[in-house]
Amino acid sequence: METRKLFYEDSALKSFTAKVTQVREGWVALDATAFYPEGGGQPYDLGTLGETAVLEVQEEDGVIWHKTEKPLTVGETVRGEIDWQRRFDLMQQHTAEHIISGVANRLYGCHNVGFHMGADVITLDFDKVLPEDAMSKIEQLANEAVFANIPVRCYVPAEDELPGIPYRTKKALPYPVRLVEIPGYDTCACCGVHTKTTGALGLIKLLSCVKFHQGVRIEMVAGWRAYRMFCQVFDQNRQVSQAFSAKILETGEAARRMNAALTAEKFRSTSLERQLMEAIAQSFAGQEKAICFTKELPARPLAEQLAAKGAKLAAVFRGSDGEGYSFALISKTENVADLGKALTQTFSGKGGGRDGFFQGSITATEAQIWGFW
Numbered sequence: 001m002e003t004r005k006l007f008y009e010d011s012a013l014k015s016f017t018a019k020v021t022q023v024r025e026g027w028v029a030l031d032a033t034a035f036y037p038e039g040g041g042q043p044y045d046l047g048t049l050g051e052t053a054v055l056e057v058q059e060e061d062g063v064i065w066h067k068t069e070k071p072l073t074v075g076e077t078v079r080g081e082i083d084w085q086r087r088f089d090l091m092q093q094h095t096a097e098h099i100i101s102g103v104a105n106r107l108y109g110c111h112n113v114g115f116h117m118g119a120d121v122i123t124l125d126f127d128k129v130l131p132e133d134a135m136s137k138i139e140q141l142a143n144e145a146v147f148a149n150i151p152v153r154c155y156v157p158a159e160d161e162l163p164g165i166p167y168r169t170k171k172a173l174p175y176p177v178r179l180v181e182i183p184g185y186d187t188c189a190c191c192g193v194h195t196k197t198t199g200a201l202g203l204i205k206l207l208s209c210v211k212f213h214q215g216v217r218i219e220m221v222a223g224w225r226a227y228r229m230f231c232q233v234f235d236q237n238r239q240v241s242q243a244f245s246a247k248i249l250e251t252g253e254a255a256r257r258m259n260a261a262l263t264a265e266k267f268r269s270t271s272l273e274r275q276l277m278e279a280i281a282q283s284f285a286g287q288e289k290a291i292c293f294t295k296e297l298p299a300r301p302l303a304e305q306l307a308a309k310g311a312k313l314a315a316v317f318r319g320s321d322g323e324g325y326s327f328a329l330i331s332k333t334e335n336v337a338d339l340g341k342a343l344t345q346t347f348s349g350k351g352g353g354r355d356g357f358f359q360g361s362i363t364a365t366e367a368q369i370w371g372f373w
């Protein structure tokens with residue numbers, strides 16, 4: 001016996017009573033159900049049947065099977081409760097997808113060729129590349145449909161009427177074909193469940209549009225997901241606004257200004273660093289062995305400066321007694337590879353180098369390093 005599909009009679013039905021008609025290996029069929037089985041890109045419902053949880057729902061030859069945690073008995077009457085938060089969220093995303101696909105099709109002639117409802121966002125694939133302003137245009141029109149609170153009409157037209165109705169479909173379907181119509185925006189063949197009116201979507205927000213195969217992939221959210229995302233993004237922006245002391249609608253400009261200032265500061269500090277290293281190298285001029293300790297200057301460029309000022313052996317140690325030192329050795333006359341190895345062995349460090357250059361890191365104090373020479 002085929003299951004009576006209460007979800008088609010009333011998509012807002014949250015609970016119902018029904019009789020168990022068949023059981024098999026953990027699965028249960030009822031004479032009627034409000035549990036939507038997987039299909040049309042929409043995941044199955046969860047919830048409870050009597051005292052047991054419903055783990056999965058699938059349809060087979062008109063019979064809807066519920067996978068339950070505990071067994072039920074043929075003939076018993078059970079009360080079914082849909083996990084409404086989950087179902088309503090899925091209906092919001094799904095119905096929004098219809099509107100976006102319908103509007104995109106009308107404005108740009110593109111076709112929805114892929115649809116995935118993820119845990120966070122839903123993705124929509126179109127078969128054409130869209131112009132740059134398409135996202136905002138589609139989104140604007142789609143939200144006009146939401147605010148107009150249009151009733152969503154789901155129906156099976158008479159077989160002879162069907163050819164006269166223009167509707168979207170991914171493939172040719174055998175009759176009967178169930179149509180979901182959002183008057184003025186979209187008509188699509190679909191077996192899913194939808195909100196009763198477009199106003200129940202609250203808001204549709206497109207998040208991104210990237211090239212995908214021959215067309216584009218759009219990420220979007222609707223309903224509570226859009227509200228939750230707005231709250232998260234608003235909170236992030238509030239934090240940026242506080243950090244930059246900028247008004248909440250001027251954080252972008254504040255971030256750009258900060259970035260420019262940071263770049264200018266980087267140039268300045270690099271230039272000062274170079275001047276400082278030259279001055280230090282100058283102070284070592286005439287010394288054959290230039291051994292230098294620094295807290296912040298980079299070891300290798302400073303060693304190069306020292307070598308350039310005539311040091312036969314330049315050794316720079318950067319760091320502190322507490323944290324240890326990284327070091328660079330440069331010499332044209334001495335074997336810095338042996339010297340470096342001796343240093344790393346003495347002070348349990350590591351390092352390597354070639355062609356008169358050696359760099360490494362060691363754990364030692366400044367006094368111990370002086371004692372090494």
Ligand SMILES: [Zn+2]
Pocket residue numbers: 040094095098180190191192193194
């Ligand atoms: Zn649908």
